[in-house]
Amino acid sequence: MRYKIVFLTYxxxxxxxxxxFHKFAEHTCAKGYNTIFFSFxxxxxxxxxKDERQNRNVLKxxxxxxxxxxxxxxxxxxxLPTFAPPGILRKIxxxxxxxxxxxxxxxxxxxxxxxxxxxTDFFVFESNxxxxxxxxIKKLFPSSIYIYRPSDPLMASPDTFYHxxxxxxxx
Numbered sequence: 001m002r003y004k005i006v007f008l009t010y011x012x013x014x015x016x017x018x019x020x021f022h023k024f025a026e027h028t029c030a031k032g033y034n035t036i037f038f039s040f041x042x043x044x045x046x047x048x049x050k051d052e053r054q055n056r057n058v059l060k061x062x063x064x065x066x067x068x069x070x071x072x073x074x075x076x077x078x079x080l081p082t083f084a085p086p087g088i089l090r091k092i093x094x095x096x097x098x099x100x101x102x103x104x105x106x107x108x109x110x111x112x113x114x115x116x117x118x119x120t121d122f123f124v125f126e127s128n129x130x131x132x133x134x135x136x137i138k139k140l141f142p143s144s145i146y147i148y149r150p151s152d153p154l155m156a157s158p159d160t161f162y163h164x165x166x167x168x169x170x171x
Contacts, residue, residue, distance in 0.1 A: 005122040008130035013077035029073035043084035131165035
């Protein structure tokens with residue numbers, strides 16, 4: 001039986017800075033899993049940035065989805081851009097608006113999930129903004145298995161905003 005696994009991570013698949021999620025994804029491909037590397041979050045404003053991970057070319061490629069051959073399998077790296085505001089605005093906007101903006105896009109998240117995540121057996125969450133998606137994904141895919149990998153534990157960071165989401169997923 002071929003399984004399907006989705007990694008919810010901040011990283012792009014193709015990057016100079018390889019992390020543990022890259023090795024996990026390579027391993028799942030080697031085992032024959034259909035693997036998706038969902039780079040989240042990628043706000044629309046990154047279209048104007050010139051960072052290695054956040055720039056117009058990366059946003060365009062990941063929005064369309066990009067396949068990478070790994071052994072005899074493929075990794076699909078994709079994103080769904082959000083309305084998330086830049087860092088300076090995150091400090092002054094109300095939390096409710098920030099959460100809404102980080103979890104909404106021009107395209108419907110539900111249609112996106114239905115298109116790409118349907119039939120997913122395992123969801124692996126990294127300690128980042130993807131934790132905001134946990135409850136909705138769990139409702140849509142109740143029979144899937146959920147794994148949390150705290151690569152950079154959010155509770156160790158000074159920003160307490162995401163702590164409640166990390167505590168929730170740990171439970």
